[in-house]
Amino acid sequence: MSSLVTKVKLKQIEQLVEKGRRFDDRGLMDTREIKIEQGVIEKAEGSARVFLGKTEVLVGVKVETGEPFPDTPNDGVMTVNAELVPLAHPDFEPGPPDEKSIELARVVDRGIRESHAISTEKLCIEAGKKVFVVFVDVYVLNHDGNLIDASALAAMAALMNTKIPNYEIKDDGELKIKQGYTPLPMKSHPITVTIGKINNKLVVDPGQEEESVMDSRITFAINEDGNICAIQKGGSSFFKPQQILEASKIALDKVAELRKKLNW
Amino acid sequence: MNEKSDKLIDKKGIRGDGRKADELRPVKLQVGVLPNADGSAYIEHGKNKILAAAFGPREMHPKHLAQADRMVLRCRYHMAPFSVQERKSPAPSRREVELSKVIKESLEPALFLELYPRTGVDVFIEVLQADGGTRCASITAAALAIADAGVPMKDLVVACAAGKVDDTVVLDLYDAEDKLGSADVPVACMPNLDAVTLLQMDGVLSPDEFEKAVSMAMDGCKKIYEVQKEALKTKYMVVKEVDE
Numbered sequence: 001m002s003s004l005v006t007k008v009k010l011k012q013i014e015q016l017v018e019k020g021r022r023f024d025d026r027g028l029m030d031t032r033e034i035k036i037e038q039g040v041i042e043k044a045e046g047s048a049r050v051f052l053g054k055t056e057v058l059v060g061v062k063v064e065t066g067e068p069f070p071d072t073p074n075d076g077v078m079t080v081n082a083e084l085v086p087l088a089h090p091d092f093e094p095g096p097p098d099e100k101s102i103e104l105a106r107v108v109d110r111g112i113r114e115s116h117a118i119s120t121e122k123l124c125i126e127a128g129k130k131v132f133v134v135f136v137d138v139y140v141l142n143h144d145g146n147l148i149d150a151s152a153l154a155a156m157a158a159l160m161n162t163k164i165p166n167y168e169i170k171d172d173g174e175l176k177i178k179q180g181y182t183p184l185p186m187k188s189h190p191i192t193v194t195i196g197k198i199n200n201k202l203v204v205d206p207g208q209e210e211e212s213v214m215d216s217r218i219t220f221a222i223n224e225d226g227n228i229c230a231i232q233k234g235g236s237s238f239f240k241p242q243q244i245l246e247a248s249k250i251a252l253d254k255v256a257e258l259r260k261k262l263n264w
Numbered sequence: 265m266n267e268k269s270d271k272l273i274d275k276k277g278i279r280g281d282g283r284k285a286d287e288l289r290p291v292k293l294q295v296g297v298l299p300n301a302d303g304s305a306y307i308e309h310g311k312n313k314i315l316a317a318a319f320g321p322r323e324m325h326p327k328h329l330a331q332a333d334r335m336v337l338r339c340r341y342h343m344a345p346f347s348v349q350e351r352k353s354p355a356p357s358r359r360e361v362e363l364s365k366v367i368k369e370s371l372e373p374a375l376f377l378e379l380y381p382r383t384g385v386d387v388f389i390e391v392l393q394a395d396g397g398t399r400c401a402s403i404t405a406a407a408l409a410i411a412d413a414g415v416p417m418k419d420l421v422v423a424c425a426a427g428k429v430d431d432t433v434v435l436d437l438y439d440a441e442d443k444l445g446s447a448d449v450p451v452a453c454m455p456n457l458d459a460v461t462l463l464q465m466d467g468v469l470s471p472d473e474f475e476k477a478v479s480m481a482m483d484g485c486k487k488i489y490e491v492q493k494e495a496l497k498t499k500y501m502v503v504k505e506v507d508e
Contacts, residue, residue, distance in 0.1 A: 241479070
């Protein structure tokens with residue numbers, strides 16, 4: 001990953017963090033500016049473009065009908081897929097999803113799924129046979145670090161923007177799409193915060209250059225009750241148990257702050 | 265075992281498989297079980313049966329993946345098609361790809377990567393039977409396989425999960441608790457260094473419950489750590505006796 005960042009700059013980032021400062025003049029606990037645009041893709045049932053600093057993620061939601069999973073016959077289905085498209089960063093290559101994009105998709109998925117953000121029980125058309133399937137496709141358009149938080153925000157913003165078509169079931173059991181749309185039923189609005197560890201110091205919302213000196217990261221998805229609903233540690237180093245608790249407290253504070261700002 | 269009840273924990277606080285809340289399943293470990301691997305280990309953690317093998321440090325293939333300044337660790341976590349109730353397709357699922365990545369990242373902190381530039385260590389994990397908590401059992405076995413291969417390590421890595429079942433925080437979830445419980449927190453650590461190398465969670469926990477789950481899981485890790493060390497000693501003690 002460090003191919004684009006010189007060793008000198010990496011050293012500089014480390015030294016700054018040591019002094020409690022950051023390369024882009026943020027404080028260690030500051031999130032970059034967040035910008036959210038919803039409904040940017042008309043052909044999708046829901047969409048959102050999110051800027052987290054210079055990181056840019058576009059999420060499109062498509063809603064189709066399909067079969068439910070056999071163990072949850074009364075629930076609609078949600079799947080998250082992530083594409084690190086080659087135009088977003090010189091290190092991203094075309095081809096099938098690699099472990100980085102699969103991890104990204106699964107962490108975003110876990111935050112939404114475990115907080116029960118979507119009322120999947122309201123997406124059932126005919127129990128055991130037909131339900132709505134919500135496809136959440138994460139498209140990273142510019143990689144400037146912390147793809148997890150940007151993608152999780154964009155996915156939630158897109159879901160909040162999603163409309164499902166009105167329908168009725170005809171006598172012969174066929175589904176007939178009617179005029180008009182209903183908003184996707186939602187129960188919860190999880191917010192995700194990622195904290196990086198650089199030289200044993202914790203920093204919120206690491207940028208791309210910081211990621212290349214970062215030892216490891218830890219991501220928390222937190223719902224509106226202030227409960228934790230998903231965690232993922234990443235990176236090839238470790239956290240002291242004390243640091244994990246510290247990070248969870250930072251994440252809870254950060255999420256409360258973002259929740260106020262975003263009004264979610 | 266087939267009695268169906270809605271509760272996973274009975275009134276006396278006993279779980280579906282007879283354990284108390286903070287009790288581990290029995291763990292059996294064996295080192296050096298595969299003759300062709302440089303290092304190997306077999307774990308039975310409850311009904312989980314998992315084989316791990318380590319190869320290397322050796323030349324990287326393909327060569328362009330080698331790093332000039334450090335060793336590369338590669339992990340493959342894979343489940344046998346017959347390891348679960350419904351046959352699993354042998355092709356790697358997205359879950360397996362993610363687990364391979366987090367397992368690799370849980371083992372890396374224990375290795376002196378920078379001392380073996382241009383080389384690679386490959387760890388292959390085959391889950392023969394799964395009963396909840398396979399990623400943790402895999403890490404416990406994989407760390408032993410690497411140690412058995414003679415790769416210097418800062419500490420063994422050992423893993424164990426905690427979670428929430430019926431509003432109680434419990435240690436070491438088995439299959440049914442994993443599926444029906446409300447949260448699962450797998451933790452891997454290096455007990456001697458007091459360092460957490462893997463932490464994931466799904467489900468909903470309050471911050472207090474989370475804290476409790478992590479410390480419970482780490483206590484579980486420390487118990488398995490003793491079994492791990494014993495397994496290593498057992499193999500190499502035998503070699504010594506033959507020499508005498």
